[in-house]
Amino acid sequence: MKVIKPSVISHKIKLGIALMSSVGLLTMAGCQNTQTVQVDKPVDPRQGDISIWPTLDVAVKKDPKVEAKVAEILAGMTIEQKVAQTIQPEIGSITVEDMRKYGFGSYLNGGGSFPGANKHATPADWIKLAEDLYQASIDDSIDGSSIPTMWGTDAVHGHNNVIGATLFPHNIGLGAAHDPELIREIAEATAKEVMATGIDWVFAPTVAVVRDDRWGRTYEGYSEDPKIVHDYARSIVEGLQGPVNADFLSERRVISTVKHFLGDGGTVDGDDQGNNIDSEQDLFDLHAQGYVSGIAAGAQSVMASFNSWHGVKIHGNKYFLTDVLKEKMGFDGFVVGDWSGHGQIQGCSKENCPDAMNAGLDVYMAPNEWKVLYDNVVAQVKAGVISQQRLDDAVTRILRVKVRAGLFEKPSPANRPLAGKAELIGAPEHREVARKAVRKSLVLLKNQQNILPLKPTINVLVAGDGADNIGKQSGGWTISWQGTGNSNDDFPGGSSIWDGIEQTVKAAGGKASLSVDGSFSNKPDVAIVVFGEEPYAEGNGDVSNLEYQRGNKTDLALLRKLKAQGIPVVSVFISGRPMWVNPELNASDAFVAAWLPGSEGAGVADVLFTDESANVRYDFTGKLSYSWPAFADQGPVNVGDEDYQPLLPFGFGLTYGDKNVLASDLSEVAGSNPDSQVAEYAIFERSAQAPWALTIGTETERKAVDSKIVSLDKIQIRSIDKYVQEDARQVTWTGGQADVSLGAPFPDDLRAYTEANGVMQLDIRVDSQIPAQVWLAMNCAGECDGKLNIAPTLANYTQGQWQTLRIDLACFAKAGTDFGKVFTPFSLATDQPLQLSFAAVKLLAKPEGESNISCQ
Ligand code: BGC
Numbered sequence: 001m002k003v004i005k006p007s008v009i010s011h012k013i014k015l016g017i018a019l020m021s022s023v024g025l026l027t028m029a030g031c032q033n034t035q036t037v038q039v040d041k042p043v044d045p046r047q048g049d050i051s052i053w054p055t056l057d058v059a060v061k062k063d064p065k066v067e068a069k070v071a072e073i074l075a076g077m078t079i080e081q082k083v084a085q086t087i088q089p090e091i092g093s094i095t096v097e098d099m100r101k102y103g104f105g106s107y108l109n110g111g112g113s114f115p116g117a118n119k120h121a122t123p124a125d126w127i128k129l130a131e132d133l134y135q136a137s138i139d140d141s142i143d144g145s146s147i148p149t150m151w152g153t154d155a156v157h158g159h160n161n162v163i164g165a166t167l168f169p170h171n172i173g174l175g176a177a178h179d180p181e182l183i184r185e186i187a188e189a190t191a192k193e194v195m196a197t198g199i200d201w202v203f204a205p206t207v208a209v210v211r212d213d214r215w216g217r218t219y220e221g222y223s224e225d226p227k228i229v230h231d232y233a234r235s236i237v238e239g240l241q242g243p244v245n246a247d248f249l250s251e252r253r254v255i256s257t258v259k260h261f262l263g264d265g266g267t268v269d270g271d272d273q274g275n276n277i278d279s280e281q282d283l284f285d286l287h288a289q290g291y292v293s294g295i296a297a298g299a300q301s302v303m304a305s306f307n308s309w310h311g312v313k314i315h316g317n318k319y320f321l322t323d324v325l326k327e328k329m330g331f332d333g334f335v336v337g338d339w340s341g342h343g344q345i346q347g348c349s350k351e352n353c354p355d356a357m358n359a360g361l362d363v364y365m366a367p368n369e370w371k372v373l374y375d376n377v378v379a380q381v382k383a384g385v386i387s388q389q390r391l392d393d394a395v396t397r398i399l400r401v402k403v404r405a406g407l408f409e410k411p412s413p414a415n416r417p418l419a420g421k422a423e424l425i426g427a428p429e430h431r432e433v434a435r436k437a438v439r440k441s442l443v444l445l446k447n448q449q450n451i452l453p454l455k456p457t458i459n460v461l462v463a464g465d466g467a468d469n470i471g472k473q474s475g476g477w478t479i480s481w482q483g484t485g486n487s488n489d490d491f492p493g494g495s496s497i498w499d500g501i502e503q504t505v506k507a508a509g510g511k512a513s514l515s516v517d518g519s520f521s522n523k524p525d526v527a528i529v530v531f532g533e534e535p536y537a538e539g540n541g542d543v544s545n546l547e548y549q550r551g552n553k554t555d556l557a558l559l560r561k562l563k564a565q566g567i568p569v570v571s572v573f574i575s576g577r578p579m580w581v582n583p584e585l586n587a588s589d590a591f592v593a594a595w596l597p598g599s600e601g602a603g604v605a606d607v608l609f610t611d612e613s614a615n616v617r618y619d620f621t622g623k624l625s626y627s628w629p630a631f632a633d634q635g636p637v638n639v640g641d642e643d644y645q646p647l648l649p650f651g652f653g654l655t656y657g658d659k660n661v662l663a664s665d666l667s668e669v670a671g672s673n674p675d676s677q678v679a680e681y682a683i684f685e686r687s688a689q690a691p692w693a694l695t696i697g698t699e700t701e702r703k704a705v706d707s708k709i710v711s712l713d714k715i716q717i718r719s720i721d722k723y724v725q726e727d728a729r730q731v732t733w734t735g736g737q738a739d740v741s742l743g744a745p746f747p748d749d750l751r752a753y754t755e756a757n758g759v760m761q762l763d764i765r766v767d768s769q770i771p772a773q774v775w776l777a778m779n780c781a782g783e784c785d786g787k788l789n790i791a792p793t794l795a796n797y798t799q800g801q802w803q804t805l806r807i808d809l810a811c812f813a814k815a816g817t818d819f820g821k822v823f824t825p826f827s828l829a830t831d832q833p834l835q836l837s838f839a840a841v842k843l844l845a846k847p848e849g850e851s852n853i854s855c856q
């Protein structure tokens, strides 16, 4: 449920420092003790208190020779050539000829976008595309410009779009390692793998300080603690770019981006791309620390964030992009936008947004809409809507980075020293670093009777759907954007957690068997169960509370089944965030938070097993860099909170021999709040919310909707944009019975919603004529079916306009839905031609909205 907070913040003012605020001058000269007083100060999101922000001692100094060269190039450029430097298209929507014609300053490949749209593109294919686009960029035959372009990619846990690359643990696991030197090694290895594919620039590190673990990007952050992020940002920037004055942006290095500026980890309810309403002081103390050290270490680009601060999108906020970042902090590289992020500024669209550049954005990330945007920016500069001076400043910054990176001198991508060195992709020495990182990231939460470590000579059963699943253990941003749709074959050279266990145990003469469902013929000495979240990225991973497998506790059932047979159970939990797993903890003798370890799953067995003589090979060293929640609906729990009541605190992590601290009978009541059962429940929000899965079906077939377009004989569904990328689906029925449904193999008890007089709320858009019957149903796998004909209501809607439809759940109950065991909470069906789109599907308690349908 959304919390509405007044737009007034408590501004902390340290007495003892003379400080100007909008409420007046507070001077307490001579006062020794620092105390805090609360002064209510209305927030002006466009004009803050600049004195909060430091001027950084940036390692890369302005070099007069570089500046002279930039000025000389700039002086010879036309408006069109300059604007082209500020536009960044995506490889899927430009051709080499477009590059020749426009001479874009840069381009990107989005998550899960490959040369030739081929997931299995080889390093040679990547190099070829880099070379072709580079050559076209320096070809001045059409645009008169010969400025080399540069390629940016999301190498966020290794070079994760490339098959065979080393995939390091996601940042959440690295945070648990508390080891800045390790981060440097990882960054150095990543830079080499990126360079082997001819790419110049990476959109990393993410320096979000994550305060609400319901955020789908929690795992992209190192910690909830700004100190860890501060220390890591320096290491990763230096590892990627090389230390200033030694190897800086050499052939082995890439340009880095600290992102997403500013406040992405602190939005209300952990909403992706949401609104941060922290005070400006908290924005600095908590959310800006990665910029403080990353920029000081020489990061050459900063990515603007999708989020707002007090309702104003950062992409359009001149105060932050220009006054704070560039002028006060002294950042002299360039600011790149996020994926069409400029289009979210009020009054802007993806194709038209002078406000972003005027606010201080230097590069528009305009993956698909680059063409119209380019024309608009050119026209806006000519008309003075964007000043010449602002454009020149943006281009100066871009060229400054290109000169510093040696792009004018370096050979073309195919001729650089590391180019095409396929042996660097997934090189054994990089995998060794990743495996070490896996070992160091594991956090031991529970170890009853010191059941761990295990001897490799015993009989081990390995169960759970995460055991032999490299895709699952790698999470989002893994080959595909969401990290879904991969099989173990997509990770040549990598290892699953099972692989490591099997090798270790077999080498020692023990017995290891893999059985996903936990069945066995010979009773094992111990069961290791590997389970956890399915991969997700960005807003698709937003959840409304932290309960693991809400309404669908299949993994708990597996743990209990094994325990009931007297088998000790070791749980290895894969997740992008701490979660409420009290029932699973109770059902486990030992419990390891493994986060998202990446391609070197074998690192897990290194720690779980001793050598044959029972000597520990690697002890647990990981400590929580995120507090572990005591309740599913606890809301943000962060170290330093006044009322800090986590289940396990920040910094927690057992080592071998430590006394176990968690009781074996933790409360299994998920919520601390009695009303939490009837909080807003999203079934579909940008994507199907677990445990529900989206499918389309006809009388004879059913298909999972696992890509942007999925079709069957009589029905097709595709992703479309309502507010943000791919947050809605358009469904086309061509005639003949077919449906689109959200369902799960196990039922959910939704009676709390009928008891609260709840409604189903649905964002819907009619895109065609409405036939006589369109059925909206909630049903129970053949045992109950409550369906309503919503055609008469839809027929009143204007085509092409989004509407919010609300239906009393009582109508479904009357029609036959048994709310105690709902398998399919949403199904839309017709047998006539029809096209319509839907976005959010939610259950709400009344009186949030009136029903638009009367049911008799
Ligand atoms: C792209 C991602 C991008 C996302 C924007 C996807 O379609 O593949 O790279 O980050 O859109 O949110």
Ligand code: BGC
Residues within 6 Å of the ligand: 108, 109, 110, 111, 154, 203, 259, 338, 339, 538
């Ligand atoms: C993400 C960024 C990413 C960009 C390019 C966006 O959706 O927010 O983190 O760098 O896409 O893929």
